[in-house]
Amino acid sequence: xxxxxxxxxxxxxxxxxxxxxxxxxxxxxxxxxxxxxxxxxxxxxxxxxxxxxxxxxxxxxxxxxxxxxxxxxxxxxxxxxxxxxxxxxxxxxxxxxxxxxxxxxxxxxxxx
Amino acid sequence: xxxxxxxxxxxxxxxxxxxxxxxxxxxxxxxxxxxxxxxxxxxxxxxxxxxxxxxxxxxxxxxxxxxxxxxxxxxxxxxxxxxxxxxxxxxxxxxxxxxxxxxxxxxxxxx
Numbered sequence: 209x210x211x212x213x214x215x216x217x218x219x220x221x222x223x224x225x226x227x228x229x230x231x232x233x234x235x236x237x238x239x240x241x242x243x244x245x246x247x248x249x250x251x252x253x254x255x256x257x258x259x260x261x262x263x264x265x266x267x268x269x270x271x272x273x274x275x276x277x278x279x280x281x282x283x284x285x286x287x288x289x290x291x292x293x294x295x296x297x298x299x300x301x302x303x304x305x306x307x308x309x310x311x312x313x314x315x316x317x318x319x320x
Numbered sequence: 321x322x323x324x325x326x327x328x329x330x331x332x333x334x335x336x337x338x339x340x341x342x343x344x345x346x347x348x349x350x351x352x353x354x355x356x357x358x359x360x361x362x363x364x365x366x367x368x369x370x371x372x373x374x375x376x377x378x379x380x381x382x383x384x385x386x387x388x389x390x391x392x393x394x395x396x397x398x399x400x401x402x403x404x405x406x407x408x409x410x411x412x413x414x415x416x417x418x419x420x421x422x423x424x425x426x427x428x429x430x431x
Contacts, residue, residue: 242419251324251410251422252363297363305419306353306412307376310363 210235214298214311221318227285229314231272231298234279239300241265241274241281242308246295255283255296293318322346324423326411332429338399341426345392345413351375352394353420354386357408366409369394370416398428406430 215230233239240259244252256265261276270285281298298311325344333339345352353376354366365378369388386396392413398405408427412420 244422249424251412251424252420253422254419257419299363303376304417305414306351306368306370307365307378308355308363308420309365312362 210239210300210302210309212298212300212309212311214296214314217295217313217315219314219316221288221316223290223318223320224287225318227283227288227292227316229283229296229298229316231281231283231311232279233281233298233300235300235302237302238276239302240305241272242299242301243270243272243281243283244297244299244310246297246313248294252297288316288318290318290320292316324411324413324421326409326423326426328426329424330427330429332431333401334431335401335403337401338397339401339428340395340397341409341411341428343394343396343411343413343423345394345411346421349413349415349421350392351414351416352388352392353412353414354394354396355410355412355422356380357410357425358406363410366396401430403430 211234242257243255256267258265258274264273295313299308351370353368368376388394408425410425412422
């Protein structure tokens with residue numbers, strides 16, 4: 209079945225450092241790909257998405273490119289802030305946008 | 321616009337009991353999905369309702385059920401609770417074919 213693999217956390221960075229969180233997927237079709245973020249005590253918020261190969265999703269300085277050849281959707285940000293500390297989830301869906309398969313999540317800790 | 325509202329935020333139940341969780345979607349959203357989040361299994365899809373019909377179902381036992389009302393509000397029910405049902409239950413709503421908007425969840429503890 210479909211699956212998503214994310215790098216283990218926590219990822220610990222200093223403010224203004226460059227961020228990469230790796231995400232690879234396995235799917236039989238051509239899924240849509242997502243990054244969601246979860247702040248403590250809250251639900252998930254959509255960060256960005258891409259629905260076809262070579263699409264780049266971007267939001268709030270975060271970017272990810274749908275790479276079909278490497279089945280990857282790595283999340284990047286050029287300069288992280290303390291307020292970016294959260295858990296980041298990579299997800300895919302090949303049945304509309306409602307039934308998502310999530311990765312295990314990567315906790316990001318940014319220190320001043 | 322109000323977000324997805326889940327009630328209650330916290331719930332403590334005893335093994336063998338049943339529980340009902342409630343979700344009010346964003347106004348105009350007709351699709352409601354439910355997810356279970358645990359440290360061990362992560363985020364897992366339970367089911368999705370659209371216009372009062374279950375449209376998709378995850379791989380959970382029949383003790384987990386749900387329904388959707390004509391105003392799109394949804395409830396999920398878990399019967400004969402087990403310790404392993406302790407989790408954060410997340411509800412999400414969407415306009416069809418658009419990304420999910422999640423609520424803050426109901427944290428269920430089974431003792």
